[in-house]
Amino acid sequence: MVHLLYFAWVREMVGTDSETITLPTELTTVAALLDWLAARSPGHAAALADRSRIRIAVDQAFATAATPLNNPREIAIFPPVTGG
Amino acid sequence: MIAARLQSEPFDSAIVQTALLAGRTDLGAAVAFIGLVRADEGLVALTLEHYPAMTLAQMQAIAADAAGRWPDTIGTIIHRHGRLLPGDSIVLVVTASPHRAHAFAAAQFLMDWLKTKAPFWKREEWADGTTRWVEAKGIDDAAAERW
Numbered sequence: 374m375v376h377l378l379y380f381a382w383v384r385e386m387v388g389t390d391s392e393t394i395t396l397p398t399e400l401t402t403v404a405a406l407l408d409w410l411a412a413r414s415p416g417h418a419a420a421l422a423d424r425s426r427i428r429i430a431v432d433q434a435f436a437t438a439a440t441p442l443n444n445p446r447e448i449a450i451f452p453p454v455t456g457g
Numbered sequence: 458m459i460a461a462r463l464q465s466e467p468f469d470s471a472i473v474q475t476a477l478l479a480g481r482t483d484l485g486a487a488v489a490f491i492g493l494v495r496a497d498e499g500l501v502a503l504t505l506e507h508y509p510a511m512t513l514a515q516m517q518a519i520a521a522d523a524a525g526r527w528p529d530t531i532g533t534i535i536h537r538h539g540r541l542l543p544g545d546s547i548v549l550v551v552t553a554s555p556h557r558a559h560a561f562a563a564a565q566f567l568m569d570w571l572k573t574k575a576p577f578w579k580r581e582e583w584a585d586g587t588t589r590w591v592e593a594k595g596i597d598d599a600a601a602e603r604w
Contacts, residue, residue, distance in 0.1 A: 378508070380507075380508060380576070380578060381580070381590050382590045430576070433510055433514065447510070449511070451508070451578065452593070453593030454572075454573065454574070454575060454576055454577055454578060454593065455572075455577065455578050455579045456507070456536060456548070456571060456572060456575050456576075456577025456578070456579070457536075457547070457548055457571045457572030457573075457575070457577070457597075
């Protein structure tokens with residue numbers, strides 16, 4: 374089981390701020406996870422349509438599309454940050 | 458040591474700076490930067506969303522990185538979250554060091570990295586009732602990458 378978190382417009386487009394799901398074992402990278410998630414609902418698909426606008430944190434550390442997934446507990450998906 | 462704080466409440470930069478410098482006579486320079494909500498035409502409010510489980514740890518990591526680059530520099534960074542109004546302060550960076558070059562550089566580094574490596578997102582509210590998520594700027598990425 375992995376806890377997925379969504380922030381900012383990703384949260385709004387997906388339609389929820391979090392969900393807990395069981396990932397198929399063949400999802401071994403962040404890129405594969407995003408492809409799989411995009412098929413979950415039209416909201417997921419819309420939010421993830423442009424991967425250049427998506428940033429990821431795996432277990433609270435920034436990740437890239439190539440980052441491997443080793444039984445993560447928490448994955449956050451969000452737009453590029455705009456604090457400061 | 459550069460301390461990091463995350464809060465919704467306003468901060469008083471003078472109090473923060475006084476506390477930072479208290480008891481130190483070896484410092485020759487202090488720099489304070491405050492980021493403010495700018496009242497662009499029609500802007501009603503700015504809401505800072507963040508990633509509660511990660512934000513403070515990330516701010517502390519950025520602070521530790523700065524402390525490693527400028528070991529003679531001390532500082533405090535404060536970032537606010539929640540709904541802010543035009544004129545409100547968003548972020549405070551205070552640094553101090555024996556000479557001004559390190560205090561200036563550390564402050565600029567901290568701001569550049571806070572803008573691009575801390576999980577905050579700004580949502581604008583406009584007078585016509587619409588809202589808009591602020592887009593990340595390439596110029597901010599370029600500023601962060603020069604370090």
